[in-house]
Amino acid sequence: MxxxxxxRRLLISGGMKxxxxxxxxxxxxxxxxxxSPHNTRHISTVSLWPFSSQPRDFSQPNSSWSPEMHxxxxxxxxxxxxxxxxxxxxxxxxxxxxxxxxxxxxxxxxIHLSKLIQAKARLFTRNIKEQGATFEYVVFVNKEEKRCVxxxxxxxxxxxxxGHVHGGAIATMIDTVTGTLAGFLSGPVMxxxxxxDYRSPMPLGSVVLIHSSLDRIExxxxxxxxxxxxxxxxxxxxxxxxxxxSISVGHLFGxxx
Amino acid sequence: MxxxxxxRRLLISGGMKxxxxxxxxxxxxxxxxxxSPHNTRHISTVSLWPFSSQPRDFSQPNSSWSPEMHxxxxxxxxxxxxxxxxxxxxxxxxxxxxxxxxxxxxxxxxIHLSKLIQAKARLFTRNIKEQGATFEYVVFVNKEEKRCVxxxxxxxxxxxxxGHVHGGAIATMIDTVTGTLAGFLSGPVMxxxxxxDYRSPMPLGSVVLIHSSLDRIExxxxxxxxxxxxxxxxxxxxxxxxxxxSISVGHLFGxxx
Numbered sequence: 306m307x308x309x310x311x312x313r314r315l316l317i318s319g320g321m322k323x324x325x326x327x328x329x330x331x332x333x334x335x336x337x338x339x340x341s342p343h344n345t346r347h348i349s350t351v352s353l354w355p356f357s358s359q360p361r362d363f364s365q366p367n368s369s370w371s372p373e374m375h376x377x378x379x380x381x382x383x384x385x386x387x388x389x390x391x392x393x394x395x396x397x398x399x400x401x402x403x404x405x406x407x408x409x410x411x412x413x414x415x416i417h418l419s420k421l422i423q424a425k426a427r428l429f430t431r432n433i434k435e436q437g438a439t440f441e442y443v444v445f446v447n448k449e450e451k452r453c454v455x456x457x458x459x460x461x462x463x464x465x466x467x468g469h470v471h472g473g474a475i476a477t478m479i480d481t482v483t484g485t486l487a488g489f490l491s492g493p494v495m496x497x498x499x500x501x502d503y504r505s506p507m508p509l510g511s512v513v514l515i516h517s518s519l520d521r522i523e524x525x526x527x528x529x530x531x532x533x534x535x536x537x538x539x540x541x542x543x544x545x546x547x548x549x550x551s552i553s554v555g556h557l558f559g560x561x562x
Numbered sequence: 563m564x565x566x567x568x569x570r571r572l573l574i575s576g577g578m579k580x581x582x583x584x585x586x587x588x589x590x591x592x593x594x595x596x597x598s599p600h601n602t603r604h605i606s607t608v609s610l611w612p613f614s615s616q617p618r619d620f621s622q623p624n625s626s627w628s629p630e631m632h633x634x635x636x637x638x639x640x641x642x643x644x645x646x647x648x649x650x651x652x653x654x655x656x657x658x659x660x661x662x663x664x665x666x667x668x669x670x671x672x673i674h675l676s677k678l679i680q681a682k683a684r685l686f687t688r689n690i691k692e693q694g695a696t697f698e699y700v701v702f703v704n705k706e707e708k709r710c711v712x713x714x715x716x717x718x719x720x721x722x723x724x725g726h727v728h729g730g731a732i733a734t735m736i737d738t739v740t741g742t743l744a745g746f747l748s749g750p751v752m753x754x755x756x757x758x759d760y761r762s763p764m765p766l767g768s769v770v771l772i773h774s775s776l777d778r779i780e781x782x783x784x785x786x787x788x789x790x791x792x793x794x795x796x797x798x799x800x801x802x803x804x805x806x807x808s809i810s811v812g813h814l815f816g817x818x819x
Binding site: 425426427428429430432433438439461462463464465466467468470471472473474476477478479480481484495496497498499500501502503506509 | 682683684685686687689690695696718719720721722723724725727728729730731733734735736737738741752753754755756757758759760763766
């Protein structure tokens with residue numbers, strides 16, 4: 306419904322309305338920000354992660370990845386490299402996005418959620434520790450072309466029909482990837498609608514590409530199109546359109562501001 | 563994409579085309595069927611479960627259920643009771659459906675799937691052992707009224723936006739429930755499309771009702787409508803329509819029959 310990366314961007318972009326930064330950060334992080342000698346740099350890069358321990362970045366390669374997954378990852382990762390041309394540093398137009406499994410601990414100021422839920426909550430797509438069992442994916446975004454590509458390997462615990470990926474698991478990845486792009490382009494957004502056409506069943510273990518592109522932005526509405534294909538793009542598994550509306554974080558917690 | 567219950571119904575109804583029963587059952591089950599003194603009864607009731615051990619029915623109440631979940635479950639469960647009227651047994655029009663986490667082990671005859679995937683695959687909505695962590699749900703179906711109601715409690719590991727259920731998790735339940743109804747009414751089907759409108763964010767821990775009704779059947783197409791509401795039905799979380807197409811099981815594995 307609203308990607309974690311979007312919420313993270315909220316913090317980084319400072320694009321929140323209706324909630325103060327302090328309400329969104331843990332006490333540890335606030336202390337760290339207040340005492341750090343490089344506050345400005347930290348605010349835009351590292352320290353906004355609201356937990357005291359370093360988070361695991363789930364977008365890093367691991368031993369569950371198939372050769373096909375590695376190959377496609379390497380391809381897009383190479384597009385993110387910085388080159389030196391005529392003595393000048395030239396950065397590629399692609400960026401790899403990190404991926405964590407925890408949300409913002411104090412997003413509600415502890416008012417609306419029980420402490421138990423706050424402590425136990427994990428991002429749906431990253432909620433299992435066993436590598437390769439469910440969603441293995443990495444999102445690469447191209448801001449100039451207003452599109453992103455996700456490399457996705459579907460694990461055995463995503464079964465719907467025998468031997469095939471559940472339609473809900475595919476919908477989950479489509480929501481995640483289109484929401485990431487919408488958030489990247491429009492700031493904090495929320496899924497308003499998903500329209501998904503399943504063209505071909507996807508076997509468990511498949512590695513696929515999820516291509517998302519901006520269709521158009523109309524005031525608060527961001528329209529995204531999406532295709533799920535084989536890695537050589539010869540086979541179409543799923544097509545979708547998604548609509549996201551821009552929100553203030555306060556909206557999530559009942560504020561009308 | 564295609565609910566497990568649909569595949570189970572496939573076996574029970576004998577509505578398969580393009581695949582022989584033997585291809586869908588494990589050797590243990592086949593042996594059991596061949597040696598049992600009550601073959602006919604077994605075929606229509608118990609023994610078609612293709613594993614040697616007794617499966618766990620995930621639709622049974624457990625300690626993770628909130629009082630609200632218990633209350634709604636008890637309400638619909640009571641509608642499934644058999645009453646005695648004028649000395650005649652009268653069965654209610656509601657049925658509770660059981661829910662397992664394994665698919666049909668040898669659906670592909672071991673050709674298309676590796677043994678590792680066959681052994682490890684689990685239904686997406688029942689893939690975590692910890693009770694209450696993800697999807698707790700029970701589906702009640704009313705064949706006469708061509709509709710079903712699912713009681714769903716959303717666990718902490720389904721997070722999308724902070725403190726709220728991931729849009730993909732809601733889509734997963736909508737696919738599951740509408741697919742169950744379509745399969746119940748039309749036999750083996752596969753999701754062709756899902757159109758989902760998210761009306762209001764759903765907090766983690768919520769207990770909601772997922773109401774699915776038959777819209778219409780046109781030849782191979784079964785159209786289902788769906789609403790996700792609070793248990794008192796005063797709040798609308800999500801609306802959806804879903805289209806399912808009737809298939810032969812062989813279709814899943816590349817047969818054109």
